[in-house]
Amino acid sequence: MPRVLPDSPDPFYYLANFERALAWLDARCADLFDDAERRFADDFARMPQASRALFVRMLMRKGPHFRSSRLAYDEIGCPRAAAAPLVAAGWLDAAPPLDLDSLAALVTKAELQALAERLGIALEPRASRAATREALExxxxxxxxxxxxHAWFPASPDTVLLFASAPLxxxxxxxxxxxxxxxxxxxVLADLGVYRYESVPFDRASRAFQRREDIDTYLALRDCRDGFDSAxxxxxxxxxxxVAVTLDALDALAPRTHANAWLRVRHDKLRHATGLAAERAGEPELAWRAYLDCGHPExxxxxxxxxxQLSRREEALALAQTIAExxxxEAQAQRAARTLGRLARTRAKAKTSAEPAFxxxxxxxxxxPGELRVEEAARLSLATPQAPVFYVENTLINALFGLLCWPALFAPLPGAFFHPFQRGPADLHAADFVARRASHFEACxxxxxxxxYxxxxxxxxxxxxxxxxPFVAWPALSDDLLALALDCFPAAHLRLWxxxxxxxxxxxxxxxPDLVRFWPHERRYxxxxxxxxxxxxxxNQRRWLAYCVQHGMPVSVLQVRWPDLADEANEANESAAQTLRAP
Structure with missing residues (x-):
């Protein structure tokens, strides 16, 4: 999709980009449009250029109310003239009713005080904006x-426009x-180079939704989530x-999500969140209702x-045993083993093995360390010219994976890429994500x-x-770090990770792990x-540590102490290394 750069001679670059997006939608999603969307797609191109430009300017600004005096753009000219065709089409409202909250967001402090004075409201000298607002209320x-x-400000030469097309x-x-x-x-961000995206070929079926009902369901789930968060x-x-109100809404929406795995994931994520909220509130019956028909992995x-919590101990024990078997x-296995140890009062009944020692x-x-993070303080203490240490945490190994497996991650499979601005495949969270790309990952x-490699x-x-x-954090990488990693990480260890x-x-x-220490002359880490x-x-840190130990990889846990917290057992750091079972 070609785009016009913001620093190009065309002052309507933003309009050109929006029209390209409309053309993209018309070519791929026309069968999903309702009547209003169809009319908009057909009529927008017939509007005068200044009107189309004003529409996009308003779309990209925070609204929905705008004072016409604040819509001054050189390339558009008179905002009222540009707005007239949009008002006639019903896309803008030229006389929207304003409540006090909406009004307060549009006016200056001086205007708010002038309104109070016209209403005969006495104000303290130099009253603040908040105090003026309280006096009006x-x-x-x-x-x-x-x-x-104009009912609020009869003498004002200004007008207010409502961007009525926001839902559309x-x-x-x-x-x-x-x-x-x-x-x-x-x-615009892509054109400016703030973000760059992989170029993936699209076919006409490359789109997020296949049915109009899926769009309505997505928005209903969004509204359900917003309502729960607001409450x-x-x-x-x-x-x-x-929780009860949200679960009732989710129960009603559930049948509409069964045909769309992507929507079902969103449904289950919110359902799981309501279960956690019910547990925190001491409502185990509601939590049980939330979790019972929920496919969230946790x-x-x-x-x-x-x-x-419901004192159904035998059922809890049986379910924990089923999960352990x-x-x-891995998270389920770890937690089930821990629960079995508590419920059965002995870890002997757990089917999973104990964590390896590290x-x-x-x-x-x-x-x-003062302002330094403890990881950086430790890195500075450990690093030597012969053995440099880097703070990498979740960046380095993930980046090596992302770079090697780039062709697999960005394979143009159905349901993976919908538009040119995707950070990664849309089905990354899906249970069959790897299975669908098995041959691609095997080749990498x-x-x-x-x-x-x-x-x-x-x-x-x-x-x-x-x-x-989704796997490469570019600011965390450097030429030196990458060279050391490729020299010192054995290929066998890369494969295991x-x-x-x-x-x-x-x-x-x-x-x-947070840090990596390299011995480049010995090609080890x-x-x-x-x-x-x-x-x-x-x-999750325990699981990675256990995995590395299980496969013979050099990994350790460094417990940092400050002098006033150190005890007599810390006399000599050089002899403190010892093999222990993970706590």
Missing amino acids: AHYAAAPDPRDW CERLRLMFFGNLHQDWSEF AQAQDFDAAVA SRYRRVRVLE APEN VQLELTLPAA LAELETHA RDSILRRYAQKAGVQS FERLLREPIANRSGL ELIEVKGPGDRLQD
Whole structure:
């Protein structure tokens, strides 16, 4: 999709980009349009250029109300003249009723005070904007009836326009992007080079939604989530009521999500969130209702915890045993084993094996690091010219995976890419994400059997620099770091890490150790997880540590102490290394 750069001679670059988006939608999603969207797509091109430009300017600004005096653009000219055809089409409202909240967002402090003076409201000298607003509210006692701009300010030469097309444009944006967290500014950001995206070929079927009903369901789920979040933020929040209302809405929407796996994931995510809220509120019956018909990967284990809260101990024990025998992922196996140990009062009944031992080290720094993060303080203490240390956490191994497996991640499969501004495939969270690309990933990992992987990683590091990827954090990489990693990480270890990432791409791309230390002359390395005083290992970190130990990879946990917290057992750091079982 060609785009016009913002610094080009064309001052209507933003209009050109929006019209290209409309053409994209008309070519691929025309069968999804309702009557209003069809009329808009047909009529927009017939509008005068200035009117179309004003429409897009308003679309890309925060609204929905705009004062015409603040819509001055050289390339558009008179905003009232440009707005007239849009008003006639019903896309703008030239006399919208304004309540006090809407009005306050449009006026200056001086205008607000002038309004108070016209109404005969006494104000303190130099009254603040907030005080003036409070005085107006007190004057009316109850919220005044909404009225148009000139009813509030009869002598004002200004007018207010309401961008009445916001719901229509929201649906168009949803059809284009497949989500509502991206907006039309993506065109400009891409043109300016702020973001770069991989170029993936699209066919006419490459779109987020296949049925109109899916769009309505997505928006209904969005409204359901917004309602739940708003209720949770209210001062009089009643968790039981909010959860029950949300679950009723989700139950009604559930049948509409069964035919669309992507929508079902969104449904289950919100359902799981309501279950967590019910647990926090001490409402296990509601939590059970939320988790029972929920496919969220964590809901299965939460059912065990809720059964415990309901004093249904035997059912909880049976479900924990079932999960331990057939876990859906590593997190379930880990938690089920822990629960069995508690419920059965002995770990002997758990089917899963204990975590492998790993090395623990202690380091007492000369003084607390002040503004430095504990990881950076540890890195500076450990680094030597012969053995440089880098803070990489979840960036380096993920980046190596992302660069080697770039062709697999960006394979143009159906349902993966909908538009030119995607950071990664839309089905990255899907259970069959890897299975659908099995041959692609196998081809990438096969390069680890030869030296071809080094050339592929370095070539893509150069060619794709800055291109958005769900696994490559470009600012964390450097030429030196990449060279050391390829020299010191054995290909066999890369394969093991990448294979674990492919088991659960989303869950396993976090929890990796904080630091890596290289010995370049010896072509070896060590991964180090850093923990400050009082800090403990998280479950995903334990799983990565256990995996590395199981496969003979050099990994350790470094417990950092400050002098005033160190005890007599820390006399000599050089002899503190010892093999212990993970706590």
